[in-house]
Amino acid sequence: MIEAIRKRKSIRSYGKKKLSESTQQHIIKVIDEVKVLKSPFGHTITLFFYDSPYVDEGQKIKIGTYGFIKSPKAFIAGKIENSFEGLMDYGFLFEHLILRLTEFGLGTVWLGGTFNRHDFKGLIEKGEIVPAITPVGYASKKASFREGIIRKRISADARIKFSELFFDHDFLHPLSEDHPYASYLNFVRIGPSASNKQPWRIIVENQMFHLYLKRTPKYGLNLRYDIQAIDMGIALRHLTIGLEEDQVPYTIKKLEHREIIEYVYITSILLNSM
Numbered sequence: 001m002i003e004a005i006r007k008r009k010s011i012r013s014y015g016k017k018k019l020s021e022s023t024q025q026h027i028i029k030v031i032d033e034v035k036v037l038k039s040p041f042g043h044t045i046t047l048f049f050y051d052s053p054y055v056d057e058g059q060k061i062k063i064g065t066y067g068f069i070k071s072p073k074a075f076i077a078g079k080i081e082n083s084f085e086g087l088m089d090y091g092f093l094f095e096h097l098i099l100r101l102t103e104f105g106l107g108t109v110w111l112g113g114t115f116n117r118h119d120f121k122g123l124i125e126k127g128e129i130v131p132a133i134t135p136v137g138y139a140s141k142k143a144s145f146r147e148g149i150i151r152k153r154i155s156a157d158a159r160i161k162f163s164e165l166f167f168d169h170d171f172l173h174p175l176s177e178d179h180p181y182a183s184y185l186n187f188v189r190i191g192p193s194a195s196n197k198q199p200w201r202i203i204v205e206n207q208m209f210h211l212y213l214k215r216t217p218k219y220g221l222n223l224r225y226d227i228q229a230i231d232m233g234i235a236l237r238h239l240t241i242g243l244e245e246d247q248v249p250y251t252i253k254k255l256e257h258r259e260i261i262e263y264v265y266i267t268s269i270l271l272n273s274m
C-alpha cells in the first residue's frame, strides 16, 4: 500500500479503452474488501459500482461531472451517515479503496464538489449522504488541457512544508524531518485533500500522534457536508497504513483536554508498545 500512496495522483482524463471483464471483477473484489474493513469510528460505508458513465443506463442519465472529467468509463460512489465522524470514516475507507485501485494500475480522482450529487438522490436515506465519488479507469496517456489548468490553479503538486504541518509536543515547536516517525507523517503530507488545502496538523508527543484540523476559512460552505472531515479521514488512513506496514500496533483514541484555539482536535493514535 505504501507504493500506492507514493504513486497515487488524481486522474481526470481517461483513455478510450473500456474496463475489461477481469478488471471489473477485481474492482468488485476490492469493493467487497472495503465494505468489511473496520473504520475508526465504527461507521459502515455502502459502495456502488457503475460499469458505465450512467447512473441509470436505461434512462441514459449520465453521471454529471461538469466537464471536469474527460471520457470516464466507470464510477464508484458511496454513502454514509452525514456526521463529522461518519465523513471521517468515509475518507478513511474510500481512500483505502482508491489506493487498492492505484496498486492495480487504475486511475481515480476524489470528486467531492464537481459532480452532480442529485444523480444519486435515489440511493440515500434520511441522515445519509453521497459525499464523494470517483471515476475509475485507465489513465489517458496525455492529460487534457483542462486537467492541466485545474492542477495549476490549485497547485496540485505542491505541499505545505513539513515543518508547518507537523509539531513536536506543542504547536510552538516544528518537528524535525529526522524524527523517527517522519516517514509516517510524510505519507500524510503527500496525500490528497479537497482543493489541496491540506488542513491536517499533527503533534507528535512521545509515542502518540495527535491529529488536528486547521480549518480553511469559509471553505466548502456551499456543500451540505463537512468536506474537510473527509481530508482528516484520508490522513488517518495514510498514517495507519505506514504503521501497519512496519507492524507497529496502535490504538485510535480520542483523549480529553486536547482542545486548542484555532485548531480542532480530532483524535489521537497511540502506539501500543507504550
Ligand SMILES: Cc1cc2nc3c(=O)[nH]c(=O)nc-3n(C[C@H](O)[C@H](O)[C@H](O)COP(=O)(O)O)c2cc1C
Pocket (backbone or CB within 6 Å): 008, 009, 010, 011, 012, 068, 109, 110, 111, 112, 113, 114, 115, 132, 150, 154, 155, 156, 157, 190, 191, 192, 193, 194, 195, 196, 227, 230, 231, 234
Ligand atoms: C475530499 C476531496 C474532494 C475532492 N474533490 C474534487 C473535485 O470535486 N474535483 C476535482 O477535480 N478534484 C477534487 N479533489 C482532488 C484534489 O483536488 C487533489 O487531491 C489535490 O489537488 C491534490 O492532487 P493529487 O490528488 O494529484 O495529489 C478532491 C480531493 C479530496 C480529498
